[in-house]
Amino acid sequence: MGAGKLQVIMTDSTLIAADEPLVLGEFSFKSRLFLGTGKYTTYPLMRDALDISGTECVTVAVRRIPENEPAGERFLDFLDTERYTILPNTAGCFDAESAIRTSRLAREMLNTNLIKLEVLGDQKTLLPEPVDTLKATEVLVAEGFTVLVYTSDDVMQAKRLQEAGATAVMPAGAPIGSGQGILNPLNLRLIIEQATVPIIVDAGVGQSSDVAIAMELGSHGVLMNTAVAAADDPIRMARAVRNACSAGRDSFLAGRMDKRMYASASSPQSNLITS
Amino acid sequence: MPKPDSTEFDTYLLNGLPTKHLRGQTIAELLVEKEATGLGVAVERNQQVVKSAEHGQTRIEVGDRIEIVRLVGGG
Numbered sequence: 001m002g003a004g005k006l007q008v009i010m011t012d013s014t015l016i017a018a019d020e021p022l023v024l025g026e027f028s029f030k031s032r033l034f035l036g037t038g039k040y041t042t043y044p045l046m047r048d049a050l051d052i053s054g055t056e057c058v059t060v061a062v063r064r065i066p067e068n069e070p071a072g073e074r075f076l077d078f079l080d081t082e083r084y085t086i087l088p089n090t091a092g093c094f095d096a097e098s099a100i101r102t103s104r105l106a107r108e109m110l111n112t113n114l115i116k117l118e119v120l121g122d123q124k125t126l127l128p129e130p131v132d133t134l135k136a137t138e139v140l141v142a143e144g145f146t147v148l149v150y151t152s153d154d155v156m157q158a159k160r161l162q163e164a165g166a167t168a169v170m171p172a173g174a175p176i177g178s179g180q181g182i183l184n185p186l187n188l189r190l191i192i193e194q195a196t197v198p199i200i201v202d203a204g205v206g207q208s209s210d211v212a213i214a215m216e217l218g219s220h221g222v223l224m225n226t227a228v229a230a231a232d233d234p235i236r237m238a239r240a241v242r243n244a245c246s247a248g249r250d251s252f253l254a255g256r257m258d259k260r261m262y263a264s265a266s267s268p269q270s271n272l273i274t275s
Numbered sequence: 276m277p278k279p280d281s282t283e284f285d286t287y288l289l290n291g292l293p294t295k296h297l298r299g300q301t302i303a304e305l306l307v308e309k310e311a312t313g314l315g316v317a318v319e320r321n322q323q324v325v326k327s328a329e330h331g332q333t334r335i336e337v338g339d340r341i342e343i344v345r346l347v348g349g350g
Contacts (some may be wrong), residue, residue, distance in 0.1 A: 036348075036349060036350025037348040037349060037350070038347075038348040038349040038350045039348070039350070040348065046348065059349060059350055060346045060347065060348065060349055061346070061347050061348065061349025061350075062317075062344050062345075062346060062347075063344060063345065063347045064290040064291075064342060064343065064344055064345075065290065065309060065311050065316070065343045065344065065345050067290075067292070075346065075347055075348055076314065076315050076346060081314070086346075088346070089349055089350070091349050091350065101319065101322060104319075104324045105317040105319055105324060105342075105344050106317070107324075108317040108318075108324045108326060108327070109314075109315055109316060109317040109344070109345075109346065110315075110346075176350070177350075203350075223350075224350075225349075225350025226350065
């Protein structure tokens with residue numbers, strides 16, 4: 001047996017164990033993938049996609065009960081609240097006040113301080129409204145919420161939000177549900193470089209390679225919904241993004257090579273049969 | 276059974292819609308009527324959360340703005 005086979009330096013399981021969990025307030029996650037629960041054509045499809053994605057934390061929305069609802073399948077019957085940490089959002093809120101009220105209702109409903117804060121600017125772009133986002137962050141932090149806050153990929157706004165006490169800052173890769181990927185990798189790198197809290201890319205991811213790119217840039221996690229729910233095969237896409245998330249994380253931790261202008265041979269250049 | 280006299284009803288806003296309810300009705304009774312009980316439901320009265328422990332004692336007043344919300348799929 002050759003000497004190379006005697007000494008195992010690292011195994012798959014030691015590499016996995018060597019990575020830190022992602023800590024958000026009192027919560028700790030091994031999976032760095034966060035999935036939404038909207039837009040699935042059926043609840044069983046959602047349940048199975050969440051299952052195969054390996055996610056440990058899923059987002060939900062808060063809405064008025066409908067006036068007259070036909071009896072049928074209920075959303076919560078397909079969501080294992082023992083298995084997943086439930087992250088309620090304030091999606092659809094366009095001012096600080098309604099986002100704060102929605103957060104308080106979510107806390108009452110789920111007995112959780114976790115909130116994914118979204119305060120949006122307009123219907124067309126669904127881009128975050130920076131002033132009210134900051135205001136709502138300050139109020140909710142003061143009320144003891146663990147605030148994960150959605151923002152555009154603005155470096156200074158990300159800084160203001162972490163200074164305001166956000167537990168995590170969640171910059172958009174691209175507009176919500178647009179599937180355009182990470183449109184400004186430079187901004188994302190700058191946000192990550194100055195971050196004192198976890199940075200989770202939220203929104204805009206369209207496919208697994210976008211997840212890998214976000215993680216390779218050093219994002220601490222990725223949150224997505226439409227890319228999985230609106231894929232032709234959501235369950236296969238859920239598996240793809242799970243793999244991409246861990247691949248991207250490994251790639252980031254491993255540290256990429258420097259780019260070079262010219263080629264550099266991988267095989268020895270000496271002792272060729274033609275030399 | 277005779278129908279209750281209309282004076283026994285108050286009007287309030289339920290999820291933004293003008294609604295009539297029996298005078299003295301509690302939040303807890305309203306939730307049973309709407310089949311909105313259990314995990315994943317919360318109530319707001321005049322923009323203040325009513326904690327579930329207080330649903331039984333909180334009576335709906337004329338002109339109240341009541342919101343009943345629940346969890347739905349979202350991203």
